[in-house]
Amino acid sequence: MSMGMVYALVGAAVAVLFAGMGSSIGVGTAGQAASGVVSQDPGKFGKVLIMQLLPGTQGIYGLLVGFITLSKIGLLGGGAADLSPETGLMILAACLPVGLVGLVSGIHQGKTSAAAIGIIAKKPEQFGKAMLFPAMVETYAILSLLISILAVSAIQV
Amino acid sequence: MSNTNYTFAVARIRALEVSLFSKSVIDQLMACKTYEECMRFLEDKGWGDGSGKQDGDTMLSEERKKIWETVEELGISMDAFGVISYPNAFHNLKTAIKETLTDKHRDDFFYENTVPSREELREIIKSKDFGRLPKNMEEAAKDAYETLMHTNDGQLCDVIIDKACLEAILEAAESADDVIAAYARTVVAVANIKIAVRCQKTKKSYDFMMRALTNCSGMQTDALAKAALGGFDTLCAYLESSGYGAASEALKISPSAFERWCDNHLIEMFQPQKFESFTIGPVMAYIIARENEIKTVGIILSGKRNGLPDSFITERIREMYV
Known part of the structure; x- marks a missing residue:
């Protein structure tokens, strides 16, 4: 296997690993808050569950970029491409945005979701407004996803 | 944490x-x-x-x-709430000492859910095994027990234990979060003001006041005791100069207005906690x-x-x- 392929695989791994870590931390934090509310008021389960799920999207974005990368380098189709080290490094660089931004935004979205769950605990009728705060963090995860997808797609293999 | x-x-x-x-x-x-x-x-x-x-x-x-x-x-961990639970625990200590020496047992004089529990306290005081008490209670319990036994002065017994309680609150706050530390300082400052006011009204001596007051940042016990000796107006003037102008105003209205101010002051202090999510x-x-x-x-x-x-x-x- 060429070094280029190794770099490209590292890129796919970075996208999936870091974004997944961010999501798992974020979903975990929001889950603690959700459990706190449901332990007192089970009727709010549906609303707090949605809040808990919000930081989970970064992991999905990482997975998506990982799939595109694997598909790009031919690993999914069964015919691995012969990648130069430069091309491999370019793919690695293209995967970094979704990995790193996914990690940071996942953690912070989890914290924001936990805080927003506090709003739902006290004022469930403000669910729409409460959901906007963690959703704002999502913007940056989407931006990084876009850049990673565009960059991976644009690299000539 | x-x-x-x-x-x-x-x-x-x-x-x-x-x-x-x-x-x-x-x-x-x-x-x-x-x-x-x-x-x-x-x-x-x-x-x-x-x-x-x-x-x-x-x-x-x-x-x-x-x-x-x-x-x-x-x-x-309940240790985190020491500053809140200590007053109840030390109240139970006072009660246990007094009931042991007077041989009158009343369960309803004790607060529930304290450490040590009511029965543990009774047993420790009865056997005079003060070493089994938490460190911050040990010395005060021994001192208060002997004082009450020799002088029969219940007020002095209360003073010793109350002061130990305030010192325990301050000690617990040293390693605690900012909000707990601020609460502890306020509790001690308010307790000092109450002591000074009562001592001023009952014409207590400087030495008695110094024995009852607890040192805390932002309030000099020596100056407070001297102000209380100088009379009500001097005490109010001292409070105004040390940042407790609202307390002084409440004191001038009535003792109940002052008690109300103490509780309102604490509630006001905690208002920002409505916006905290992780502490x-x-x-x-x-x-x-x-x-x-x-x-x-x-x-x-x-x-x-x-x-x-x-x-x-x-x-x-x-x-x-x-």
């Missing part, structure tokens, strides 16, 4: 805050014409054991018990808010039971947290 560890607790507290009494609920309680009507109102709000047969005092003590049952369910502050605020709420309900029930005029009760009603 990492912030995340309080995420569950704070979210649960947010859900519990919904059932805290707001000013409008207190106004509705005040609007009840009789004590019985007040009790029905409180039962409708979920207070007491739901039997409808409890008297006011039992209901309030039931509600106090509920606070600590809730806190225990949050999964936070222990909201949990502390909830405990203080519940105690404040129970105290206010107790004042109203007592006033209604004794047929006091509404204006008399209203001037004693505390500010609510929510």
Whole structure:
């Protein structure tokens, strides 16, 4: 296997690993808050569950970029491409945005979701407004996803 | 402790805050014409054991018990609440010493859910095995026991234990979060002001005051004791100059206005905790808010039971947290 392929695989791994870590931390934090509310008021389960799920999207974005990368380098189709080290490094660089931004935004979205769950605990009728705060963090995860997808797609293999 | 560890607790507290009494609920309680009507109102709000047969005092003590049952369910170490639980624990110590020396046993004089428990305290004091007490109680318990035994001076016994309690609160606050440290300093400062006012009214000596007052930042005990010796106006002037102008104003109105100021001051201090999501502050605020709420309900029930005029009760009603 060429070094280029190794770099490209590292890129796919970075996208999936870091974004997944961010999501798992974020979903975990929001889950603690959700459990706190449901332990007192089970009727709010549906609303707090949605809040808990919000930081989970970064992991999905990482997975998506990982799939595109694997598909790009031919690993999914069964015919691995012969990648130069430069091309491999370019793919690695293209995967970094979704990995790193996914990690940071996942953690912070989890914290924001936990805080927003506090709003739902006290004022469930403000669910729409409460959901906007963690959703704002999502913007940056989407931006990084876009850049990673565009960059991976644009690299000539 | 990492912030995340309080995420569950704070979210649960947010859900519990919904059932805290707001000013409008207190106004509705005040609007009840009789004590019985007040009790029905409180039962409708979920207070007491739901039997409808409890008297006011039992209901309030039931509600106090509920606070600590809730806190225990949050999964936070009770050590974190030392600054709040110490007054009850040290009160129990006083009670245990006094009942041992007077041989009169009354369970209802003790607070529940303290460390050490009522029975442990009784056993320790009875056997004079003070070493089994927590470190911050040991010396004070020994000193208070011997003082009461030799002088029969209950007030001096109280002074020794109260001071040890305030010192324990300050010590616990040293390694605690900012909000707990600020609460501890305020509690000690307010206690010092109360001591100075009472000593001034009862013409206590400088030495007695120095024995009772506790050193804390922002308040010099020596200056406070000297101000109290100088009379009421000198004491008020000292309070104004040391940042407790509102306390001084309340003192000039009446002792009950001052007591009200003390509780309102603490509630005001905890208001920013409504916006915290990951620290222990909201949990502390909830405990203080519940105690404040129970105290206010107790004042109203007592006033209604004794047929006091509404204006008399209203001037004693505390500010609510929510």
